[in-house]
Amino acid sequence: MTYQTTFKRYELKYLLTRQEKEKVLKAMDPYMQIDHYGRTTIRNIYFDTDTFRLIRRSLEKPAYKEKLRVRSYETADPEDEVFVELKKKYDGIVYKRRLTLPEKIVRESFERRRDLPVKSQIGEEIKYFRHYYGQLVPVVFLTYEREAYYSLDGSDFRVTFDENILYREDDVSLGSEIYGKPLLENGQTLLEIKTSGGIPLWMSRTLSSNHLFKTSFSKYGSAYMQMMNKNAKGGVRYA
Template sequence: MDAHQDRREFKFLLPREKFSAVRAAVEEHLEHDRGNADGYRILSEYFDSDGRDSYWEKIFGLPNRRRIRTRVYGTPGSGRDLTRFIEIKHKLDGLTVKRRVPAEGEELDAFLRGEFPALSDDEGDRVRAELRDLLNQPPKSPVVRIQYHRFAYDSGVDGTLRVTFDTEVRCAFSYEPLLSDDAEPHLPLLEPGWAIMEVKTIGPVPYWFRSLLGRYGIAPRGFSKYAVALERYEFPSSEKPKPHESGEPVP
């Protein structure tokens, strides 16, 4: 599936007793993404303002919202090169699209320190202009690092369905350089053995997948890794910052 296409996303929280069976059922219909049968690591840094504007936009369910994050794909020591991106995730009226540009390791670390990357092609120029706008209105910086192991299944480049399972989801509120041997986040976001299943689809969800949901009695539910990390570790529910303490209020 083309990550730049508009698509709908649905999330499901799978308890330990259902995860393996549901994943095996998906495997009967979809191929491993890029042949990664063992899955791969994803390491992300999420950006927000001091007043946590991005968090509150998620909580209030604003139909048009954008979020900045960096992503590093790949498992250190696996023999495969790590792939790094700077991304803008844009949700508009239920559709999701990602705009992203590749970055080298030093370039990504510089971006996390507040320096803009040297993106010279046309697409890079457009993303860079959007990043500058988002980073400054109001000012945003890295807030939390989230890491997990992903098993991904895809219907191919011209396909319309992608299903992923995120396991061992952990976070950390530290900002060391994103090196291949950096300390792994250690604060858990899921119960042991649980997984987040995410479905990305262009058009209707196939009948076989709808049948699978009914067979295992699972229903979509919202689960934002970023929001859960903040709520569980950055502030207790009784001490949440007020909405939009900094920046312009949301109408």
Template sequence: MAGEIFSRYEIKYLIPFELYETLAERLKERMSFDKFGDGEGRYTITSLYFDSPNRDIYFETKNKKRYRQKLRLRIYNSATLQDNAYLEVKKKYKKRVNKRRTSINLAEAYKYINNEVAGEDVINISNRQIFNEIDSFRNLYDLMPDNIVSYDRQAFSGIEDEDLRVTFDYNLRCRKDDLRIENGPHGIHFVDPELVILEVKVNFSVPLWLSQLLVELGCEKKSVSKFCTTVELLEGEEFTEKHNIAVR
């Protein structure tokens, strides 16, 4: 997956699987399949998420702090220790999402996150400046590997507006017993398998034709945090009751 810096708005919806199929067919009239996917824009994402001992990242996200950020190590489809992954920080400020990432050799990434090598000694990265920002963020929060989220995605790109993207995420699973992303997308479902997370990603505003299509098909906006939902499921009732968390 190309690109290291992204800045955009991301509008989320939670829709039934059959509605996803209908909407995907309609999008073919105005959009093309993501060039980084297979012939129909499909690929699998597996991400290792980080949090602090006090779960600062979880609570900043859950409480919708005006400025919040997350760290993750991500691969697309499959990878071995000899392949590259993406180490990325995702920041959100006043509803705008900013993502900065660097590719990194997966074996080297594990040495770094397991504190076997200091940040300044990490090699095989594509962007040293972004890595230094990530390293500072990780050290500030004392971030450590926490859980893995994986899902299948079908993605579309705008034909007239190349910055427009629409993604459908389904088969969403999570785990914390195996924190090796090269072991593939497995775990327990944290979203009903009959539901799909739809995201519309734009630089400024959603095109009128797409807004009208979403209204026509009855798509309703619904904020869904993959990270928070995963934490709540994996930590269980004791965690949610202790912190008086209403689980969706």
């Protein structure tokens, strides 16, 4: 069975030390609760052209940008469900389109350069995206450990903490083990605030009192920059 989901929200990012994370968690305690998954390891495969057209465009910080990835929340066997996600950002608002399909179907679709066997609006958007950019290939396997919290007031306000963010360019499979090069310094945490409306006053006060400021941090973008620096030092540059 195929499932589809859409999101429209703001996503704000902050890089925290271990001590700053503890202060934010303490402030969150009366208002938020960790979701029933607890601490999970998220696996992502990012797709791009052979010249990295998508991420190069994204790093230019245009008003509109988009990316395509496949995600799982555990080691994925062929029959396990994974998520094909088309993520767009326009004027600061993030739009995410998601299809849920068996890993084998998704993998074979990309390996054989065939459209996903889905007849839906989201399926058509992903189909158009793939045809527009041509031959998309898996370029980065990126993982991290996430703690996700939801608001007790029933709103869609969410907070996530991502740690141990790792990437690699080979062994790009949702069924593989977790290893790779780190993107954060030791003890760092990436805080993401996700909301379709405003930030609650208590959270605004917490960020302000701890002198925490928004940052521009793209996991795939950071991995790409590390990859380019490595290849530049080795005398190799991508077109």
